[in-house]
Amino acid sequence: AQSVTQLGSHVSVSEGALVLLRCNYSSSVPPYLFWYVQYPNQGLQLLLKYTSAATLVKGINGFEAEFKKSETSFHLTKPSAHMSDAAEYFCAVSERAGKSTFGDGTTLTVKP
Amino acid sequence: EPEVTQTPSHQVTQMGQEVILRCVPISNHLYFYWYRQILGQKVEFLVSFYNNEISEKSEIFDDQFSVERPDGSNFTLKIRSTKLEDSAMYFCASSPQGGSYNEQFFGPGTRLTVL
Numbered sequence: 433a434q435s436v437t438q439l440g441s442h443v444s445v446s447e448g449a450l451v452l453l454r455c456n457y458s459s460s461v462p463p464y465l466f467w468y469v470q471y472p473n474q475g476l477q478l479l480l481k482y483t484s485a486a487t488l489v490k491g492i493n494g495f496e497a498e499f500k501k502s503e504t505s506f507h508l509t510k511p512s513a514h515m516s517d518a519a520e521y522f523c524a525v526s527e528r529a530g531k532s533t534f535g536d537g538t539t540l541t542v543k544p
Numbered sequence: 545e546p547e548v549t550q551t552p553s554h555q556v557t558q559m560g561q562e563v564i565l566r567c568v569p570i571s572n573h574l575y576f577y578w579y580r581q582i583l584g585q586k587v588e589f590l591v592s593f594y595n596n597e598i599s600e601k602s603e604i605f606d607d608q609f610s611v612e613r614p615d616g617s618n619f620t621l622k623i624r625s626t627k628l629e630d631s632a633m634y635f636c637a638s639s640p641q642g643g644s645y646n647e648q649f650f651g652p653g654t655r656l657t658v659l
Binding site for chain 2: 474
């Protein structure tokens with residue numbers, strides 16, 4: 433079965449600093465990977481997805497992620513954090529029939 | 545922009561009662577899903593549904609749970625006899641195709657509280 437591990441349940445950065453949220457996956461077949469953001473008391477919003485077309489994926493709100501097969505990683509980055517980026521972030525891997533397996537999530541705090 | 549909607553946004557029920565959570569997927573989508581998220585935990589897959597039948601279900605989705613697409617637009621999750629541990633946020637999702645590369649569009653969720 434495919435799985436996802438998010439390293440660091442809480443990440444705190446200063447406004448304007450680099451954001452790095454880590455995700456490692458386990459898969460026996462080429463994976464399809466996703467990052468979602470969840471704001472308090474809201475649903476899941478897709479930030480970006482990797483579908484083997486390009487290893488560097490750009491998403492919404494200035495986020496991007498790089499697929500590294502050799503490291504089985506799909507880390508999420510943003511060059512400059514904004515206060516509005518404070519949220520919960522989930523990495524997910526998609527299995528057959530579109531079923532997704534989610535990581536435990538990382539809470540991003542942005543300090544002024 | 546089309547979106548998945550869910551009702552109610554918050555449901556409070558007594559233990560042992562039946563609840564039905566409703567979802568309206570995006571109209572041209574063919575695959576439907578339910579996930580749940582217990583407070584402070586990760587999102588967990590419950591069930592996927594295609595062509596009026598369950599295509600996959602998790603261990604969580606036991607005999608107390610059922611899904612239905614009663615009228616071609618709604619997609620419902622029924623819990624027959626709720627337990628305290630069923631308290632969670634329940635998310636509905638839909639996708640136009642079932643391939644793993646297809647994005648799933650999530651609804652805003654229904655918060656179920658079992659007392």
